[in-house]
Amino acid sequence: MIINAAILEDNILFANQLKNLILIWADKNSHNFNIDVFNSAENLISGNTKYTYYDVIFMDIQLQPDVPSAITGMDIAKKLRLSGFDNDIIFITSYQEYVFEGYNVNAFNFLLKPIQTDKLYPVLNSLIEKYSDKQYVFKNRQSIVSIPYANIITITSNLHEINIMTSNDTYTDRSSLETIADTLPKSFVRCHKTCIVNLSHITKIEKNTIFLSNKKLQTIGRKYLTTLKNSYLTYIMGGGI
CATH class of the missing domain: 2.40.50.1020 (LytTr DNA-binding domain)
Structure with missing residues (x-):
């Protein structure tokens, strides 16, 4: 099974750390994640980017926190939902109070910073469990085939x-x-x-x-x-x- 994922996070160091944690977990559990990293909302939703390609988007809520007028991850999530994106959104935040607001955009889950593996891994397990229901998988002597x-x-x-x-x-x-x-x-x-x-x-x-x-x-x-x-x-x- 291949999960196509995006990480929207303006802190590239943190984004790459999260990407590595996901890939390490996926490798240990024989799953396959394709992960793209975006450091701005514009890069994700404009230009040639086809965000509908992604099964899940890990999205920082506080994009550019030092800029009062900056668009937030919650704003982006609302735009994605209005545009018809109905795949999964997992919010990343330092503030637990945002959790309740996430229900308005049907968030799959939340991860609190700093990311702890004992919190991340159950979320990834739930994600895989959900998407395994979207595939027909069969095996023969030559190969394993997964068909959406x-x-x-x-x-x-x-x-x-x-x-x-x-x-x-x-x-x-x-x-x-x-x-x-x-x-x-x-x-x-x-x-x-x-x-x-x-x-x-x-x-x-x-x-x-x-x-x-x-x-x-x-x-x-x-x-x-x-x-x-x-x-x-x-x-x-x-x-x-």
Whole structure:
């Protein structure tokens, strides 16, 4: 699993110390973090930076504390939320009273300065636990493959194997639809005795045919037609399940 992270901190020495602590922990626990460091809010949210790329942003609340009019990390978090960024924000602060304000921007957690490993590591464990639910992972003799659930279009059965289709590839794993069904996010719905479909990749349902985001078609079994249509209507009307 790869976690893409950003650190927004105007103290570069502290930012690099935090980055090293995360990478040391990740290496010991066989996780993979890609970490970019930004020393100003402008560098994070302007220019060519695609902040939506990051799964988590570690953000100092007191950016440029010696400048009374300076924008704060809390201000940046509010702008990110308004722009549609719904991934995780972990605030870094020297002042515990900011914790309650963080609820307004749905902060994942807080770390108090100076960062202590006994406080940092449980936060990282929680983060990994959360993102492990967003991946389908299987192993074969040659490799270990981690596929984000968001990228999976359909999962179909073929005797004692399943085929996991994404926009670019199809992966084969030894399992069954019955075994995997209970482990999938709620956006995955059975549409046929041999197929589970990701509602987020349906572009249209016409009669008993599903039109998928990769331009392929999938037939809906009569048994599953009503349930699938209701699930899809709930999904598109409510922005998700």
